Amino acid sequence: EVQLVESGGGLVQPGGSLRLSCAASGFTFSNYWMTWVRQAPGQGLEWVATIKEDGSNKYYVDSLKGRFTISRDNAKNSVYLQMNSLRVEDTAVYYCARDYGSGSYYAFWGQGTLVTVSS
Amino acid sequence: DIQMTQSPSTLSASVGDRVTITCRASQSISSLLAWYQQKPGKAPKLLIFRASILESGVPSRFSGSGSGTEFIFTISSLQPDDFATYYCQQYIALGTFGQGTKVEIK
Numbered sequence: 001e002v003q004l005v006e007s008g009g010g011l012v013q014p015g016g017s018l019r020l021s022c023a024a025s026g027f028t029f030s031n032y033w034m035t036w037v038r039q040a041p042g043q044g045l046e047w048v049a050t051i052k053e054d055g056s057n058k059y060y061v062d063s064l065k066g067r068f069t070i071s072r073d074n075a076k077n078s079v080y081l082q083m084n085s086l087r088v089e090d091t092a093v094y095y096c097a098r099d100y101g102s103g104s105y106y107a108f109w110g111q112g113t114l115v116t117v118s119s
Numbered sequence: 120d121i122q123m124t125q126s127p128s129t130l131s132a133s134v135g136d137r138v139t140i141t142c143r144a145s146q147s148i149s150s151l152l153a154w155y156q157q158k159p160g161k162a163p164k165l166l167i168f169r170a171s172i173l174e175s176g177v178p179s180r181f182s183g184s185g186s187g188t189e190f191i192f193t194i195s196s197l198q199p200d201d202f203a204t205y206y207c208q209q210y211i212a213l214g215t216f217g218q219g220t221k222v223e224i225k
Contacts, residue, residue, distance in 0.1 A: 035214060045155075045163065045206055047214040059213050062120065095162055104210045105153035107174065109162035 002026040002108045004096050009113030012086055016117070020081040022096030022110055030054070030074040033099035035106060036081045038092040048094070050103060051079065059103075086117045121145055121209050125217035131225040138194040140220045142185075142207035150186045151211040157219075158203045166205075167192070197222070 008020040022034070036048040049070040050059045058070050069082040079096055093114050097106035122145040132138050142152065150170040155163035165174045167183040170190055180195045194201055202224055207217040 037214070037216075044219040045157075045208075045216040047208075047216060050213055100168070103213055104151075105165060105168045105208060106155075106163075106214075107165045107168075109164075112162060 002098065004098065004108060004110035006094065006096050006110040006113040009094065009115045011116045011118065013119050014086060014088055014117055016086050017082070017084045018086065018115060020083070020094055020096075020113060020115070022079045022081075024077045024079070024096075024098070027098070029077040033102055033104075034070075034072060034079040035097045035099055036070060036079075037095045037097055037106070037109075038090075039095070039112075040089070040092040043092075046092075049081065050099070052102070083115070086115075088117050091115060091117045121148065121212050121215050123207055123209055123215050123217040125205075125207055125220050127220060128218065129221045129223060131223050132197050133225045134197055134199055136197045136225075138197050138201075138222060140192040140205055140207075142190040142192065142217050144188045144190075144209055147187045148209045148211040151209060152183075152185070152190050153208045153210060154181075154183055154192050155206045155208065156201075156203045157206065163206065194222075 003025045005023045035050040051070045067085045072079045093112040095112045096110045098108040124143045152170045154167040157163040171183045182193045184191045204219045204221045206219050
């Protein structure tokens with residue numbers, strides 16, 4: 001059974017940093033692209049970042065480039081999202097998701113982790 | 120960047136109604152479109168991919184059609200479990216989502 005479990009969310013002050021983790025199991029992690037999607041309170045889904053199976057390519061939504069970094073450790077079956085210079089508007093539930101193929105749709109999602117940016 | 124526009128934003132319907140949601144892409148995405156259902160406090164659930172292919176285990180009352188820039192999502196007979204928010208997502212160029220359509224009880 002495919003499982004994705006996010007962790008690392010919490011309360012952080014504006015300007016602070018946070019690192020989210022997503023632990024994967026139930027499939028061969030190193031074969032799949034992985035993605036982070038976020039959802040601000042009461043808002044829709046926003047694609048954040050995607051990383052290729054070997055980590056060689058990373059893609060970001062334009063509005064977040066330079067502040068967020070996606071990475072992965074295939075030996076640990078984990079994908080990460082390093083978030084720097086956090087803003088109030090980054091407050092959201094962050095989901096990790098497994099691509100079906102190379103940069104495609106998402107058949108598997110984690111339960112999400114809440115990031116709250118507030119003073 | 121490819122923009123996805125869903126309509127309507129909110130839809131009021133009754134059990135048994137036929138429900139239709141439209142998703143438009145700002146440029147052609149071929150058939151590389153997925154539809155998701157999301158309930159409050161839960162992760163999205165994949166319903167349809169490649170515009171019209173039903174994900175395994177998804178009831179046949181859900182269907183999708185379209186290609187290029189215009190796509191339709193239909194629930195043929197709305198059931199109590201279907202009251203939720205629905206999103207389209209293009210994946211020809213990574214993963215832009217539509218803004219969502221909330222299906223609420225009339």
